[in-house]
Amino acid sequence: MRDFLPAEKARRERVLSVIRERYRVHGFDEIETPVMEDHARLHAGIGGDNEKLAYNVLKRGLDADTVRAAADDPAALADLGLRYDLTVPLARFYASNRADLPGVFRSVQIAPVWRAERPQKGRYRQFMQCDIDIIGDASSRAEVELITATLDTLDTLGLEGGSVRINDRRILDAMLEHFGFPVDERPGVLITIDKLDKIGPDGVGAELRGRSSVPEAVDGFVSFLSREPAETGGFGEAAIRGALPDGLGGEAIDSLARIGEAVAAARGAGVPLEFDPFLVRGMGYYTGTIFEVAHPSVSYSLGGGGRYDGMIGRFLGQEVPAVGFSIGFERIVDLVADREDGVRDAVVLVHDRDVPVTELAELKARLIGQGRRVRLEQRPKNLKPLLDRATADGYSHFAAVHAGADADSLELKPLG
Structure with a gap:
């Protein structure tokens, strides 16, 4: 499991x-x-x-x-x-x-x-x-x-x-x-x-000879199996x-x-x-x-x-x-080629600590309204592990968000 x-x-x-x-x-x-x-x-x-x-x-x-x-x-x-x-x-x-x-x-x-x-x-x-x-x-x-x-x-x-x-x-x-x-x-x-x-014709024949009470039936079947x-x-x-x-x-x-x-x-x-x-x-x-x-x-x-x-x-x-x-x-499921069409509009918004939550909520709602998938992440000291994780989770772009930003001014950068 x-x-x-x-x-x-x-x-x-x-x-x-x-x-x-x-x-x-x-x-x-x-x-x-x-x-x-x-x-x-x-x-x-x-x-x-x-x-x-x-x-x-x-x-x-x-x-x-x-x-x-x-x-x-x-x-x-x-x-x-x-x-x-x-x-x-x-x-x-x-x-x-x-x-x-x-x-x-x-x-x-x-x-x-x-x-x-x-x-x-x-x-x-x-x-x-x-x-x-x-x-x-x-x-x-x-x-x-x-x-x-x-x-x-x-x-x-x-x-x-x-x-x-x-x-x-x-x-x-x-x-x-x-x-x-x-x-x-x-x-x-x-x-x-x-x-x-798994065991081939010889293995089937050997097992049948130990299982069946009619040797002639086994011989006939094994002969047919090998034809x-x-x-x-x-x-x-x-x-x-x-x-x-x-x-x-x-x-x-x-x-x-x-x-x-x-x-x-x-x-x-x-x-x-x-x-x-x-x-x-x-x-x-x-x-x-x-x-x-x-x-x-x-x-x-x-x-x-x-x-x-x-x-x-x-x-x-x-x-x-x-x-x-x-x-x-x-x-x-492991044979099916992964498709990118489901993640091309998935965006991670990496925001500064001082961005008001009201601005983040409004910005996220605007982008979702445009048909995007959006995740909010506060900017860490080292940005690379965060972006690597976002890529592994299926996100295609990220944008840096500062206080006062709006949806139209965001610069979306590709991940990966």
Whole structure:
């Protein structure tokens, strides 16, 4: 959990303002949910490994004897928890407020979440998530809207050239069935496949041999994993089928092909999609399309998401289709080039000790009325550290203020 100095906070807010604005023009409406949810909801088995990283909140009024007696049963001590993502709160929000929402609801949530991570570069215990979700639309139109809105947002942030790796959990399941993995082993097999980028085909094969009870299934899958991919080119039905075992088909392939056609029509320059038959996404609640956004400047993904049609029904008692996309804000904020247009009219007024406060207040109000950002600073003995700090805080100019000065006579000098 981090502190942010003024310049970094301003940078983060500039990036967030772009994200909010682009999502808004794509028809998404922003909501807000509490930072805490019921413990039982956060640990309902739909959050995957994130549930293990949740911060639990103790029940109020517990005495020491009660805590000691329940030491082996943490659930008896906690009734609330800090949210570890924004998807579970959204599902609860929609179930609670459905009567006041449109039939197809397009939401934006931009807020901090908390996980008991082992802190390291790029992984924090408190971090910002930027989610867009569409609830109530079972068609591929929802995926198209999410993908185009996300790519447009990255373009506007100056991260042009982004692409989306895409797959479908139904295709993954069909592929595991094709090789002969038993149904009860498939969740564990997917966990291993999800490590492909980290441990490679040999590592995946070795782990699967220790996990699966069907050696023939493992051998067939590892052989497929190591094959030379078919040269089909582009993104479409032929390319998708060429990347899968022979004979594999189904609605999921057709759906991905339709998504590619629509995204290409919206973008107007090729298809920024790449079919990845081994993309898994670790969250257990995904039921259909899954995707991750990539950028050529970095080796890691800048966000991801997928369809989770079964989650809201857990809270509402009836099935409601849903799909979402989350931008990895903490990852992209350092990639976005800092813009100077927000600070070109930021002025530090360095005033003498004897300037009356009434003059300073009037002068500051006049400059603010002209559209400037203004900070008052009393002149120190050594001016350089003050000006260096002002530059670091995003100010572009300074002016010396003496008693009797007015806005028209100020000489604005550039900083830096």
